[in-house]
Amino acid sequence: MxxxxxxxxxxxxxxxxxxxxxxxxxxxxxxxxxxxxxxxxxxxxxxxxxxxxxxxxxxxxxxxxxxxxxxxxxxxxxxxxxxxxxxxxxxxxxxxxxxxxxxxxxxxxxxxxxxxxxxxxxxxxxxxxxxxxxxxxxxxxxxxxxNRSHRTRQRCARWLLMTADRMHSDRFPLTQKFLAQMLAVRRSSVSEVAGALAEDGCIRYSRGTITVLDRDLLEANACTCYRVIRDTIDAAFPAGV
CATH class of the missing domain: 2.60.120.10 (Jelly Rolls)
Structure with missing residues (x-):
């Protein structure tokens, strides 16, 4: 070692x-x-x-x-x-x-x-x-x-961005069941939101796998919470430190 x-x-x-x-x-x-x-x-x-x-x-x-x-x-x-x-x-x-x-x-x-x-x-x-x-x-x-103030679509986009950051990849496995649980919504709502983000060209969702196609567009769909959390993490652990 x-x-x-x-x-x-x-x-x-x-x-x-x-x-x-x-x-x-x-x-x-x-x-x-x-x-x-x-x-x-x-x-x-x-x-x-x-x-x-x-x-x-x-x-x-x-x-x-x-x-x-x-x-x-x-x-x-x-x-x-x-x-x-x-x-x-x-x-x-x-x-x-x-x-x-x-x-x-x-x-x-x-x-x-x-x-x-x-x-x-x-x-x-x-x-x-x-x-x-x-x-x-x-x-x-x-x-x-x-969870109280932002729409499901915004929260979903934020969650997908944070997951892509942590996976170091724009492609990762994720089931509707788990995403619904994390967003505290019905699976049908997740299907609708994921479908809308896919139609906009943000993601592709197929067979339990998410592929982020356009990060900038996905972030435009996310609430400001993503950037606040991301910036707080980056401030805690600056690059090169």
Whole structure:
């Protein structure tokens, strides 16, 4: 293992790990395991102890809340973040569930080992995670307002853009069932919205696969929440830092 890889994966593919000094990244790398993230994989559950943390490299993990009615997505995590934020914050068991929404790969660390490393490292990991936490608060706030104020078409376009960013690709798998759950709408509404975006030339949707054909046009269809969240993430992890 070199200072920048775990198995076949480059640690710098995760923006939190990329922002760390090389010595800290090397130390953490010794305790990270490469993992594949499959659709529907549950990383932690409400009311249960979080035993491990994940640093996604590619893919999308949804943080969802089980309401009296449908399950609602409250945030998503990709290569900019870490799944298991309650461990860093020192809170108790989570009240939400983390589930892989779009398949990918990442790096896994035992939660107790993470707590130990957080205590002994010289502050940079904590500062980096504080910046990520701020970006998550921004996302949570925008999601709350967005779900109430913006049209399904706008929210769908935003979600597709954020997914393309995290997949590093304009083509990725996504079923209507999952997208409907994340947007908290009926599957028929997802079909209508996806069809409208396809007719406009933004995307192609075929056999559970989304292909973004025109990013600029898709962003024009999205609400301003996409750019606010994207800019907050980029400010937390500037290129080259």
């Amino acid at each position: 070199t200072s920048g890889t775990v198995g076949p994966y480059d640690l710098r593919g995760n923006r939190i790990l990329a922002a760390l000094p090389e010595a800290e990244r090397r130390r953490l790398g010794a305790h990270l395991d490469a993992v594949e993230l499959g659709v529907g994989d549950v990383l932690y559950r409400p009311g249960e102890r979080i035993d491990a943390l994940w640093f996604p490299l590619v893919g999308v993990v949804s943080i969802v809340a089980e309401m009296d009615g449908p399950t609602v997505e409250v945030a998503t995590v990709g290569d900019e973040g870490m799944v298991g934020l309650p461990v860093f914050l020192g809170s108790g068991t989570p009240t939400e569930q983390a589930v892989c929404q779009v398949p990918g790969r990442g790096l896994r660390m035992d939660a107790d080992r993470f707590r130990h490393e957080l205590a002994v490292l010289d502050g940079q990991l904590q500062q980096t995670l504080q910046r990520f936490t701020h970006s998550m608060f921004t996302q949570l706030a925008r999601n709350a307002g967005c």
